[in-house]
Amino acid sequence: MTERTSDSESGEFDDVLTRLSEAVGNDGSSERTEANESDEIGEISEIVESDDEIGLYEARDVGRAIASDLIGSPLDGIIEVGERDDDGWRVVAEVVERNSIPDTQDVLGRYVISLGPSGTVQGYGRAGRYRRGDTGTQTEIFEAEER
Template sequence: MADADTQSTTQCQALTEDGERCSRPAEDDGFCHQHDESDPTVSDSQTQPADDEQEQRTQDADETAESEPKSRDLGVDMTAEEKTDPDAVDADVETDHDEIAGVLAVRRTVESTASELIGREFDAVSEIAPTDDGWRAIVEVVERRAVPDTQDIIGRYEIELDDGATVHGYRRLDRYRRGDTGAFE
């Protein structure tokens, strides 16, 4: 019962379109049923009300700090130009924004259609991977509710999509009780 009380008092970490913090209660991942980690979030420092003493200490520290901006020491020597101009830094990691956009498109498609496609309550997307023909997503749906919810029967389904995120088929991989994690360890 204490878990339910804790969960209902935890507030969603997402920001609304107005820039305000979402007022809905958070689920296990810290977000409500309408938000996820891809939404802008509120940092812990923004959620904690600062008292006058803390603000005064921060102002005093700012006034006594050196005029040169500080950066974390990441073990890399940077020139003055690189410290001030992000475009002057050579990034070792190349990010393929098209592939990220593809994964997000597949995720949105799967989240919006899994429940209707499978005929059960959508629970989560547990995997998205590219294939030769498009994409493969593994989703979890609630096949039977139970009390306590650790006894829910969860079905894991594989959904096949093409490069345009159009669903071409699905199949059930397995079923398990929500509380049984031994099979996946």
């Protein structure tokens, strides 16, 4: 009797594992990701296509939406958004240029993306490169940007 219980429990466990694997697999998660990305791209397209000037939050959203594709590396985060002398926006993004184990050894690139007043991309360039755990290099990059 104990063997039957363990066999049925084992079968149920296998069924649960199979359903979890299917739910977490590429089909379910990628559809959600693609749908979210297409919604975000649609919203950003509406912002950029309008001739209206964008605000701080829209500049951040545009920078977040385009950074990964523009730079060609996965976005780690938007770390700064600021106005550029009434000529648009300056968005500073960090991307992971090389993954490492442990992640404190990841190589991050800091990029400055220039947006026009309506959110169009006017240019971008790398402002620095450093390891995630190296705070000294980050300080040097901030000092160089202030000059």
